[in-house]
Amino acid sequence: MKHAILLGVLLSGCTSSPSISVLGAFFPDWMFCILGAMVATAVIHVALRAAGKLSLLGQHPLPLIYASLTTVLALVGWLTFFMN
16 A cells, blocks of 8 residues: 555656647657757857867867757756746
């Protein structure tokens, strides 16, 4: 009985998923945040390359830098637009 109550309490957080309707299909919010973050990361890369500042990133591996930048931008976007 205790396990059933504990399971019910733990699963109560899953009652609603944040979704957006796009042409009748519901997509999770995080998908839009990741897509926007990928676009923003590409724009930042192009801007750094055009300004000749790409060398400022130093000897760090670029895939790691861009993956981290995408993650940060996605989380900031989700907090900005979808946190109520």
